[in-house]
Amino acid sequence: MNQTATTWRFGLVVIATSIAAIAVACGSNTNSRTTPVPATAATPMSASLAGKITVFAAASLTDAFKQIAVDFEAANPATSVEFNFGGSPALVAQLDQGATADVLATADQKNMRAALDKGLVRDAGVPFAKNRLVIIVPKSNPAAIASAMDLVKTGVKLVLAQQGVPVGDYARQSIAKLGADAGYGAAFSRKVLANVVSEEPNVKAVVTKVQLGEADAGIAYVTDVTAGVAGDVTMLPIDDQFNVIATYPIAITRHAGKRDVAQAFIDFVLSDTGQGVLKRYGFISVN
Amino acid sequence: MGWLFAPAALLFVAFLAIPLAALAWRALNSGELSNNLTSSLVIDSLRLSAVTSTITLAIAIMVGTPLAYVLARYRFPGKAFVDLLIDLPIVLPPTVAGVALLVALGRRGIVGEYLDQWGLTIGFTTTAVVLAQLFVSAPFYIRTVKAGIEAVEPVYEGVAWTLGASPLRAFFRITLPLAWPSIVAGAILCWARALSELGATLIFAGNFEGRTQTMPLAIISAFDSGASIDVPIALSVILVLAAAVLLLLLRVVAGRARFAV
Numbered sequence: 114m115n116q117t118a119t120t121w122r123f124g125l126v127v128i129a130t131s132i133a134a135i136a137v138a139c140g141s142n143t144n145s146r147t148t149p150v151p152a153t154a155a156t157p158m159s160a161s162l163a164g165k166i167t168v169f170a171a172a173s174l175t176d177a178f179k180q181i182a183v184d185f186e187a188a189n190p191a192t193s194v195e196f197n198f199g200g201s202p203a204l205v206a207q208l209d210q211g212a213t214a215d216v217l218a219t220a221d222q223k224n225m226r227a228a229l230d231k232g233l234v235r236d237a238g239v240p241f242a243k244n245r246l247v248i249i250v251p252k253s254n255p256a257a258i259a260s261a262m263d264l265v266k267t268g269v270k271l272v273l274a275q276q277g278v279p280v281g282d283y284a285r286q287s288i289a290k291l292g293a294d295a296g297y298g299a300a301f302s303r304k305v306l307a308n309v310v311s312e313e314p315n316v317k318a319v320v321t322k323v324q325l326g327e328a329d330a331g332i333a334y335v336t337d338v339t340a341g342v343a344g345d346v347t348m349l350p351i352d353d354q355f356n357v358i359a360t361y362p363i364a365i366t367r368h369a370g371k372r373d374v375a376q377a378f379i380d381f382v383l384s385d386t387g388q389g390v391l392k393r394y395g396f397i398s399v400n
Numbered sequence: 401m402g403w404l405f406a407p408a409a410l411l412f413v414a415f416l417a418i419p420l421a422a423l424a425w426r427a428l429n430s431g432e433l434s435n436n437l438t439s440s441l442v443i444d445s446l447r448l449s450a451v452t453s454t455i456t457l458a459i460a461i462m463v464g465t466p467l468a469y470v471l472a473r474y475r476f477p478g479k480a481f482v483d484l485l486i487d488l489p490i491v492l493p494p495t496v497a498g499v500a501l502l503v504a505l506g507r508r509g510i511v512g513e514y515l516d517q518w519g520l521t522i523g524f525t526t527t528a529v530v531l532a533q534l535f536v537s538a539p540f541y542i543r544t545v546k547a548g549i550e551a552v553e554p555v556y557e558g559v560a561w562t563l564g565a566s567p568l569r570a571f572f573r574i575t576l577p578l579a580w581p582s583i584v585a586g587a588i589l590c591w592a593r594a595l596s597e598l599g600a601t602l603i604f605a606g607n608f609e610g611r612t613q614t615m616p617l618a619i620i621s622a623f624d625s626g627a628s629i630d631v632p633i634a635l636s637v638i639l640v641l642a643a644a645v646l647l648l649l650l651r652v653v654a655g656r657a658r659f660a661v
Contacts, residue, residue: 199624200624202624202625203623203624206623206624206629209629210629255507270521270523270524272606275607275621275624275625276625277624277625278624278625309608310523310524310606310608310611311524311606311607311608311612312606312607312608312609312621313606313607314602314607314620314621314624315624322606325502325506325508326506326507326508327502327506327507327508327523327524327606328524
């Protein structure tokens with residue numbers, strides 16, 4: 114008798130817990146973003162646009178895209194944009210393993226082509242922004258680095274993004290360009306690469322290691338030195354002839370659920386408003 | 401009762417088994433397993449994982465055993481605090497351990513700053529990997545061994561003393577052999593946890609092949625590099641096998657312990 118009562122009570126608890134879990138799962142779809150208010154006055158572009166899209170975007174786009182999403186949602190009140198930021202190859206790998214997204218924005222053409230080859234996107238995408246590399250050192254500059262030339266000094270702790278991650282590949286290309294120049298000497302590339310102490314999974318991790326003063330120098334995008342970071346690091350420019358200009362393409366994924374909203378978001382990124390935001394965050398406009 | 405609970409039980413067993421089976425299936429079907437197993441990424445990270453986790457275990461045994469004994473046998477002010485301190489790394493996310501180690505022993509850390517002035521930098525070295533592993537895994541050893549020593553009646557040590565054995569001799573001849581199963585169990589738990597350590601290492605030690613890139617870091621790197629997914633799968637299979645062997649050893653030791661007591 115007593116046991117039956119216990120069993121029933123247990124059953125009730127299981128049912129109640131399941132209902133609670135389902136309720137929580139359904140309610141947690143809203144994105145808890147803490148981005149600032151719209152920068153532009155909201156003028157609805159199309160009243161018919163509605164729905165939620167998920168955008169997979171390169172880590173370097175984090176701040177600019179969050180602002181663009183706020184502006185986009187203000188212009189299209191029935192829409193919402195969620196993000197998954199990460200290293201471009203990781204985004205492609207996640208999509209390849211079945212992650213659902215409507216839009217993919219990578220930091221290089223190579224990873225977008227890889228996504229196209231795997232049938233993950235509908236086309237090779239449109240270029241929407243450009244970015245350039247910069248050497249960053251902690252404000253205290255413990256290794257006394259004044260220019261790219263100083264990266265060869267023995268004992269410099271240099272941090273790069275790992276190979277395959279666009280900024281990691283670009284940084285190695287830039288080091289190779291510097292090494293090919295007579296002014297830097299034949300051993301330049303080899304010595305600089307010997308100073309690499311860590312290969313980080315994405316560009317934000319490179320910036321953090323430099324910002325904390327753990328690393329003496331890192332190579333990142335100009336746009337990664339955001340307002341929040343600028344107080345902790347110093348930027349040392351890399352001359353145009355040795356720099357590598359990154360081109361960012363954006364595309365609709367093969368299995369996009371809300372294609373109209375996805376296309377509208379891409380159009381918005383390419384619009385004057387979107388390009389204005391990107392420029393404000395340090396990107397080079399494609400217009 | 402059984403028919404009522406069987407569906408839930410089966411569902412959960414499947415939930416645990418299917419991902420592991422999928423790993424093995426993909427690894428065997430990729431045809432690249434043998435190539436991947438001999439790539440420098442796999443060999444370097446395997447060697448580094450073996451070396452660092454063994455050093456971690458050795459330090460945990462040398463420092464953790466006396467600490468476990470003290471906690472099991474003595475009462476002293478602040479003991480509750482020490483107990484809490486040892487439990488914390490077990491429940492904390494390893495990323496917290498990484499950040500904590502960084503602000504303590506990093507170049508700008510409250511201790512690391514002075515070490516740096518002495519020319520001693522820990523970040524980005526194999527030492528950092530060992531420290532990260534030690535921080536998250538040693539508590540498992542200390543916890544288990546403390547419980548083992550507590551289970552040994554202090555009266556046995558007392559008898560040994562009255563028969564003229566020094567306290568140290570009594571510890572090695574009486575307490576240690578009786579607590580032996582828990583020492584082995586603690587060592588295996590500690591080793592397994594050290595082997596799987598990722599978050600604290602990535603934050604505190606960085607990621608560099610042959611120096612700080614252990615197996616779990618190599619899996620993340622291979623996944624993030626955009627290369628074939630077969631490489632992270634091959635690495636994962638090796639770690640699953642290693643973990644399974646460790647757990648089997650643990651079962652054997654635990655079985656013997658019941659037999660002995």
